[in-house]
Amino acid sequence: MQFLTIIFSLMAYGAAAVFVFGILCKIMVYAKTPSPLKIPTTPAPTTSFGAAVRVLSEVLLFRSLYRSNKWTWLGGVVFHWAFLFVVLRHLRYFLYPLPAWDMKLQYIGIVAGIVLPIAVLYLLMRRTTVDRTVFISSLADYFALTLIFFIAGTGLMMKFYERPFMVDIKGFVYGLATFNFSAVPTDPVFLVHFTLVMILLAYFPYSKLVHAPGIFFSPTRNQADNPRERRHVNPWSPNLT
Amino acid sequence: MAKVKVEVPELTGEITIPGLKEDAAAAVKSHNAPAKDMTDLGFPTELVPDWKEKAVAKFAELLKKYRSLKVYMDICVKCGACTDKCHFYLSTKDPRNMPVARAELLRKVYRRYFTTAGKVLGKLAEAEDLTKEVLEEWYTYFYQCTECRRCSLFCPYGIDTAEITMAAREMMDTVGLGAKYPLQTINKAITIGNNLGMPGPAIRSTLDFMEEDVKEQTGVPVKFPMDVKGADVLLITPSADFFATPHVESLAGYAKVFHQAGISWTLSSYASEAGNFGMFNGNYEHMQKIASRIKVAINELKPKRLVHGECGHAWRVAYSFWNTLIGPFDSLDPKYPAPQHICEFTYDLINRGALKLDKTANDDFVVTFHDSCNVARASRMGNSPGGQFEIPRAIIRATCNKFVDMHPDTIREKTFCCGAGGGLLADEIIDLRIKGVMPRMQAYKAVKDSHGANFFALICAICKAQFTKVFPYYGYEMEEVGGVHQLVSRAIVLGGKEGI
Numbered sequence: 001m002q003f004l005t006i007i008f009s010l011m012a013y014g015a016a017a018v019f020v021f022g023i024l025c026k027i028m029v030y031a032k033t034p035s036p037l038k039i040p041t042t043p044a045p046t047t048s049f050g051a052a053v054r055v056l057s058e059v060l061l062f063r064s065l066y067r068s069n070k071w072t073w074l075g076g077v078v079f080h081w082a083f084l085f086v087v088l089r090h091l092r093y094f095l096y097p098l099p100a101w102d103m104k105l106q107y108i109g110i111v112a113g114i115v116l117p118i119a120v121l122y123l124l125m126r127r128t129t130v131d132r133t134v135f136i137s138s139l140a141d142y143f144a145l146t147l148i149f150f151i152a153g154t155g156l157m158m159k160f161y162e163r164p165f166m167v168d169i170k171g172f173v174y175g176l177a178t179f180n181f182s183a184v185p186t187d188p189v190f191l192v193h194f195t196l197v198m199i200l201l202a203y204f205p206y207s208k209l210v211h212a213p214g215i216f217f218s219p220t221r222n223q224a225d226n227p228r229e230r231r232h233v234n235p236w237s238p239n240l241t
Numbered sequence: 242m243a244k245v246k247v248e249v250p251e252l253t254g255e256i257t258i259p260g261l262k263e264d265a266a267a268a269v270k271s272h273n274a275p276a277k278d279m280t281d282l283g284f285p286t287e288l289v290p291d292w293k294e295k296a297v298a299k300f301a302e303l304l305k306k307y308r309s310l311k312v313y314m315d316i317c318v319k320c321g322a323c324t325d326k327c328h329f330y331l332s333t334k335d336p337r338n339m340p341v342a343r344a345e346l347l348r349k350v351y352r353r354y355f356t357t358a359g360k361v362l363g364k365l366a367e368a369e370d371l372t373k374e375v376l377e378e379w380y381t382y383f384y385q386c387t388e389c390r391r392c393s394l395f396c397p398y399g400i401d402t403a404e405i406t407m408a409a410r411e412m413m414d415t416v417g418l419g420a421k422y423p424l425q426t427i428n429k430a431i432t433i434g435n436n437l438g439m440p441g442p443a444i445r446s447t448l449d450f451m452e453e454d455v456k457e458q459t460g461v462p463v464k465f466p467m468d469v470k471g472a473d474v475l476l477i478t479p480s481a482d483f484f485a486t487p488h489v490e491s492l493a494g495y496a497k498v499f500h501q502a503g504i505s506w507t508l509s510s511y512a513s514e515a516g517n518f519g520m521f522n523g524n525y526e527h528m529q530k531i532a533s534r535i536k537v538a539i540n541e542l543k544p545k546r547l548v549h550g551e552c553g554h555a556w557r558v559a560y561s562f563w564n565t566l567i568g569p570f571d572s573l574d575p576k577y578p579a580p581q582h583i584c585e586f587t588y589d590l591i592n593r594g595a596l597k598l599d600k601t602a603n604d605d606f607v608v609t610f611h612d613s614c615n616v617a618r619a620s621r622m623g624n625s626p627g628g629q630f631e632i633p634r635a636i637i638r639a640t641c642n643k644f645v646d647m648h649p650d651t652i653r654e655k656t657f658c659c660g661a662g663g664g665l666l667a668d669e670i671i672d673l674r675i676k677g678v679m680p681r682m683q684a685y686k687a688v689k690d691s692h693g694a695n696f697f698a699l700i701c702a703i704c705k706a707q708f709t710k711v712f713p714y715y716g717y718e719m720e721e722v723g724g725v726h727q728l729v730s731r732a733i734v735l736g737g738k739e740g741i
Contacts, residue, residue: 026315033308036525038561039401041393041618043626043654058397068322068395076320076397131261132324135336136345138367141319206358211398214316219309220390220399225621228578231564236306238526 005172008184008194012176015198022205023213030217036234044225051224058221075126079119085112086152093173113159117152120145140207147200154193164190247672249714250332250679254687256651258325262334269333269673271384271665274419278428282527285417292416293371297354299415300408303523304355309404314351316398317341323392323400328658329385332676337382340392340402346378347409376418383409384420385673387665388521388554389614389658406663407523414522423664426518430531434513435480441467441510447483448508455493461735463500465492469507470542474499476508477515477535477559477580478550479702487723488705491551494726497733498587502595506548512538515555516702520562521664529566532558536567547573547580551724553613553701554662556582560620584700585622587729588632591639597734603641606696608728609688610634610646611681611708612656613701627653633700633725640732645692651684661707671710678711685717697722 045051057063062080066073089109092102124145127133158164164187171182184191203209216222276286289295304311323340325331330338337343345367352359352368359368369375388403413419429438448465455463466472476499482492499506512534519528539547547570549559559580564570570579590596610633622628630653637644651657660677688694697708699722709719 030308030312033305033311035308036306037565039309039404039619041390041399041401041654042621042629044621046621046626058399062397064395064399065320065322065397068326068397072320072322127321130321132258132336132339133319133321135261136319136321136324136339136341138319139365140367206356208316208318211316211318214312215398217308217312218316218399219312220393220401225626227561227564231568234525234565237565238529 002183004186005181005184008172008191009176009181011195011198015201019201019204022202023210026205026210027213030214034235035219035223036236038223038225038227038232039219040223040225041220042225044223046225046229048224051222055216055218055222059215072126075119075122078115079123082112082116082119083148085109086116086155089113093170094177096170096174110159113152113156117149117156120149120152124149144203144207144209147196147203151193151196151200154189154196157189158187158193162187162189247675247714249675250682252682252686252715254683254690256331256680256683259331259334261336263336266329266333266335266338266385266673267381269385269670270381271420271422271667272669274421274424278421278424279414279417279419281428281432282414282419282424282524284414284419284424288417292376292418295416296371296376296412297350299412300351300354303408303411304351307404307408309401310408313344313398313400313405314348314355317344317348317400320397322395322397323402326392326395327386328389328391328660328677328680329387329673332660332679333385333673335385337378338385340396340400343382343386344400344402344405346375346382347405350375376413376416379409379413380418380420383413384665384670386663387614387658387660387677388663390618391614391655391658394618394654403663407521409523410521411523414524420664420667422667423518423521426516426664427522427524427527427531430514430516430518431527434511434534436514436516436518437480437484439480439483439513441513444480444483444508444510444513451489451493451496455496459735461500463493463496463735465496465508466506467508468510468542469505472505472507472542472544474504474506474546474548474586475512475538475542475544476506476548476550476583477512477538478508478583479515479552479555480513481702481706482550483513485702485706487709487720487727488551488702490727490730491724492726494724494728494730494733495548495550495583497730497735498583498590498596498726501597501733501735502590507542507544509535509538509542511541515550515552515559517555517558518664520554520558528558528562532563532566535563539570539572543572545574546577548586549580549582551583551700551702551705551726553615553704555702556700557615557619582622582632584632584636584725585628587726588623588636591636598640598729598732599734600640600642600732602731603696603728604643606641606728607643607645607692607694608637608641608696608698609644609685609694610637610652610725611659611685611697611699611704612652612654613699613704614656614658614662616700617654617656630654633698636725637698637728640728643692645688645694647684647688651680657681657684659701659704659707660711662701662703666703666706674707675711675714678707682711682715695721696728698725698728699723700725
């Protein structure tokens, strides 16, 4: 029992450390790599504020994907928003006492939890039925989707099928977050769910999932179209003789 | 030149997404660059013995220099949004012409040498050694990309295949694997001053001929000045404008506009090229060297304004990059953004009522407008986003009575490439060029059938050369292709009202 707690606690800290370290490293590399030239995909906003709105429209609404393919867009948007609300709902394991806004998130979080695996299946189906996406898909693409499917599945099992004692789970997770340790619940479904999430965390920074921080650094989207108004300087440009 | 076997796609007026035909375009290859050009440009003449180490080292250098490349190597999720957007995939059906699969050729090598997972897991993490076979694939497919950025428009992360293609070509050049057409062109631009390798006296004599020609047709002594110091405008235009058809018709148009506006202007024999193929092959120094000739010309001729002729990729370099490469332009009149596009210049004059235009001169034509990719997706005209679409169309509407746009999914920022940009305007790949233009031809056929369109207006020297070459294969007359300023040239009423 105590052994199991130590193993899972170490795993949690390890995965969190890998996640945070990995993401910070990526962000630092992206941030310090220069953009020598102005390359926004035009027509583009002419101000930095406009460019920020453009990036947000991609992050929140998947604007370019919408222009490309409505069905992929639908799957992508539903998947990501469902994922977001599921994560937000899980804040209740980290907060004590529960704030009022978090209580309000519970219902939409559960709906999102049901929608999430359906969206994953939809994306998997699309990936395996369109000849073009079959050609470009690889193990990593199936792995990410499958992992999230099982995370969602085990989560739903605990909600609707065999409910472990929530107070124990909160005690464990809250304990990890506040360094005030308590025993890990021994419910096998929970242990599987928890382990898969840790795998996802550790996998995140070293896979295509870095598209999450990466999109903020995409020059074709985050640059303002203002080369006339403001001279863009290339830091490594050789001097003109 | 030996006759190359070509296959012309059937025109139906519709663009359909084909099924995959693996390796359909695997045999399409641009010719290798001659040893002389490689040497002149500082590249080895053939594959160097330690090419693998050199290529990986270059890759590492580019990853440190270009945020675009670094981020775009990492973040593709293979959603498939780009898979049906490339004209070369739509026409050759080769899956490696899907932008994501093209980029994957580079990404698999990136994973092998620059990611932990790739180093440890190898194939399992989709990582692959840089082998001769991979290098061959690069040469094949990175010279089947016109860097038109249509895929980038539709990518949810804005992944720009042009950036990836440029990097791959730069790596190949560095180890001694260069393509003839783009590298020869770069070499000529750097050493002689223009892509066609025309010396100053040759340009002067064509300009003399044009002066006579315009005088004969109109009776008005329109001048084509060169190397005049202190003129109001220095015109930088693609060298094709000096001798190619229909390019020269637009040059006549610019000259008439300047004449009628009473604005003095000049060309430069030293900076006799707007085009900059340095961009296509991703070599910053070449690009800067070519551009720096313009800076020299400005310092020498001391113009007040800089105006840019009809050329697509050149306008991208001029509008987006010149300020970084050779700016700031402190000696120019601060009232005019440097450089201005000739369309902005003419549009401004039209708006101010400074030009008299007789639309009936173009009554034989039902005009449609082809947005060239680098103008549409990599630059701007005027003060607001999208001016690059509105201004040329406004000029066309002011110069002719019948204008029709092609299908909305094929114009403005969604425009389809001519199939020969990015250094692919080479004879040996004519079959690829004929295929690559197919989506554009489908859209043109549709407005031909519905509205009787018979004049294909555009503002790009490469597009003009490509369309005049491929139109006959599709059964259309090459005379249907022409510049926007060709329409201006026909409609403008010379004399009468001088000056503004």
